Amino acid sequence: MVCNLCDGQMEGGEIGSTEITFMPGKIKGGTHIADTKTAGSVCLLMQVAMPCVLFAASPSELRLKGGTNAEMAPQIDYTLMVFRPMVEKFALTLDCDIKRRGYYPKGGGEVVVRMSPVKQLNPINLTDRGIVAKIHGRAFVAGALPIKVAKDMASAAVRCIRKEIRDLYVNIQAVREPDNEAFGTGSGIIIVAETSTGCLLAGSSLGKRGKNADKVGIEAAEMLLGNLRHGGAVDDYLQDQLIIFMALANGISKIKTGPITLHTETAIHFAELLTNAKFTVTKSEDEESSKDAHIIECQGIGLLNTNL
Structure with missing residues (x-):
């Protein structure tokens, strides 16, 4: 993708390659499309593209296709709820529009990212x-899964957090993604703690076949609590x-x-x-x-x- 963004030349960019030679050219603004054709993470595509398009000559629109909630990568919910507000502290603006969510194994999601260059x-x-002022989140299901799965994830996460943080209201919404805004079947949860100084810390987990919904919620809660403890x-x-x-x-x-x-x-x-x-x-x-x-x-x- 970066090669296309800057009219670059690349050798060795094939599956199985152990060596890559990349020669960048001039960074271009405008519209760019990248499609993993799998459940490969659109958030990782965004990560490699952002530092480039920030130094383009004109605004950029990135149409990124693949998985929005993938293992071994940030979930799109994390990108929107934590990464975006924190990275904007560098004096940049990140506009991200989820057109369709996509899950393992087929992907099929699409996200449109718009960014203007900075000097x-x-x-x-x-x-x-500072101190933790608010804890909120979303537990989601899509496709063939019932809303009860999201509610169970949320309830388990709240119970886990309240064992350690008793004096704060924890608001985790259980949602079912509209069928026209999601491709495939998936589930997961993200929980975000906001602090008095504007910091955002999170915990998240994805559901998968055979994995108990309570366990998914508890994993996310324990990840958040671990981030707060340090x-x-x-x-x-x-x-x-x-x-x-x-x-x-x-x-x-x-x-x-x-x-x-x-x-x-x-x-x-x-x-x-x-x-x-x-x-x-x-x-x-x-x-x-x-x-x-x-x-x-x-x-x-x-x-x-x-x-x-």
Whole structure:
């Protein structure tokens, strides 16, 4: 997809290849279509495209087809409810419209992403989490599954959270996706905690054949609670998604996280290789944080969009 976005040339981009040579050209705005033709994640397509289209000469529209709620990738609900508001703190605008949801194994989903180019990205500081002010979410079913499955996921998640957080109302909606807005059969849940300083942390889980609905809800709740316990201002799944934007931004960005994931270590390694940005990772010395809390700091390169 990136090759098409920038009139690039690529060798070795086939299934089974162990080496790729990529030579980028000039980034183009306009409409671009990418279709995984499977349940491959549209959210991962969005991740690789965003840093490019932000530095195009004109606005872009990306029509991304595949899976919207896939294993081993952010769910589209996470992208909309957590990633979008947090990444917009870099002074960019992300408009994402779900045309149709698609699930494993066939995909069939479609998301339209619209973005305008920026002159330069601002740095961010996400180190003060504040206190949890609100917990909300959505449990969904689509296709052949009854709404009871969504209600069971939501109820189990609420019970799990209330064992640890008793003084906060937890609002998880159970929804059945309209048949004309979903392709295939799927289920899942996402739960988001909003804090007094505007941070968003989440837990999510997908249903699958033979997996008890209560277990799906409890998995998401326990993931959220784990993210809250470590005291970070971003959750375990957002930390690596912010690295490339920190590298490109103009100035020093800081985020407070829990344990550093392998995805984040990899993202930092390649961001430094590709951009010459400098990252440091240190243990958080904040007394309110757990021993697993870290500060990721980056001196961004302040990339300028010479097209604007």
